[in-house]
Amino acid sequence: MSSEPMQAKTDVLVIGAGGAGMYAAIEAARAGCRVLLIDRSLIGRGGATVMAQMTVAVALGAEEPDHWSHHFDDTVRAGRGLCDKVLARLLCEEGPECIGEMDAWGVGWARKDGRIAQITAPGHDRARCAYVDFINTGPAVSKTLRSVINRTGVIRKAGDLCVVDLIVVDGEVAGALALQLSSGAPVVIAAKATILATGGLTRLYQRNSASANMGGDGYALALRAGAELIDMEFVQFFPIGHLAPRLIGMDPIMWDPFRYKLGGRLLNGAMQEFTSRYGSDESGRYILTRDLATYAIMKEVEAGRGSPHGGAYLSFQHCSKHELQAAFGPVVDRLAANNIDLTKTAVEVAPIAHYHMGGVRVDAQMQTRVPGLFAAGEVVGGANGANRLSGNAITEALVFGRRAGRTAAARAGVMRSQPLGSEGRQPTLALIDGDSSGREACNAGELMQNMQRVMWNDVGPFRTKEKLSRALATFNDMTRQLGELPPNGRHAFDLPRLDWLDLRNMQLVARAVAQAALQRTESRGAHQREDFPALSAEWEINQLAYLSGDALHVLSSPLVTSEVTR
């Protein structure tokens, strides 16, 4: 064990520098707080926001008359009865303000005749989705928020800081213990309020559209600090992730906006339309929601009618070269660099893990059940119920981030800073820089691949009791194989140690997903049980996960049913 760890102190600590974390930091700073924004990766680069290429759903009424209550109705309908209506309302009602503020900050929403352009994405009753051309929504949002943060001049930022555990003092979160990746040293951060903005868990799956830091660490941090998770069984699979040919320099979910614009056709291995066999005839339009499209493609593959790499074809061959050029812009050249000419060939697509509807349970102020701990963005559960509506993720990041920043600042404003005791901290410090040399190291990289394979095969789009039980047994085994301490001693960019710390979180989160999925004996939205194929009215309830000691519990709980007045 080394000497005293480095210390940092702040009013508001924001963990995760994606859209939600950056907006939260800005809002808390506006309220006059000292803010420390940290990320395990680099600031404003590593989260999911920067990868979002699609659209932002918001009832601006720029394209046609709209009202947040229409957006709310669509959100709740997509959520298949499980949305936390308080959170869904917040998302829809405050979305226009945040999108307006982003506009004022110069994000560059695509415009038509001077007003913000909006298109109709699947599941929306009208043109409601704003975007930044060309497939540049996420990078523009990230860049804008980074600029605003830099302009404020008062927000401290620190990348390469991976939080290993939250510090809990007398039942309240009082900061975090982190591993500084660039040195391998531990850092103790004291904070009056802490906001988790760590994103989702899609890295748990073999096929995903995630960045490497979407391993669900926020869920594990929240659980170990005493917070509850809600609806962990609902993982959204994005139906038309890029599968083949190998395409580099592009996000695998890139095809969706082009389907909106051009109505790309989904075809099976025999180049025939097939979605009508699964209850939806698209006839060239793009109206299939994500859960139905995933189902249709996977069933077609199962029946032996898939494309060569095990997916479906997506074809734009009905479009003229001119139409393609207008819709794809400079992306045409990037495709050409990958030897893809859409006028001549169809690409192959298949479902990939994309987003997590479940997550940390919070109230309308983004407060968890643990005082001092707040959450924002994808790490929050409940707003999207059993299936997220297209375009709601960025809106949620901005709205929930702003709200969390405001609430955390209010807490910090009334709290006296308290001395941070050091009791109970040793076990986490040992994980960060304890010396475990002489112990046989597990191959964390291999264990991780194994976990991703099991999650994909057994906790993926189609589930059964048998598969889920098998997965849980594997995860329990894996927890034993991991052992008590990570490999190696302290050094810079120690990836085996980081992999181990990630797996410590991932096995816990994977168990929460599998356990909740095993208990939910029905099919609803993104949770499809082949042994319980029908939706059951009895299951119009949430499930809550929490830790009691080392034991993970998943219990059912009545819906959050607050009435929503319009």
Add this chain to the structure above:
Amino acid sequence: MTDVAQLKIWRGAHRETGRFETYEVPFEPGQSVLDGLRWLRVHRDPTLAIRFSCINANACKECVIELDGKAVYACTARLEAREMTLTPLTNKPLVRDLVTEIAPPSERSSG
């Protein structure tokens, strides 16, 4: 259709004491240098230090290294069936192996 690239990779925590190690990486045409580095971490040496987040989208811009002396993104440079020399950026402080301090000083946790 598997080819093999020889990745000659600079390893070390100090510029003066570093050394090159060469690894053979099987690949299919179209794969990126980052694909090769990630394969190495799972199958050959988990301690190889590389920096990346988004894996494939070229959105995070974190995987910048030098390939044959030229700065590239590892996620968009393609593997080729030849010896490819990979080194950390020469104009940034070294962290370890292929990882350098690429964030502006105000966004680093150290210094």
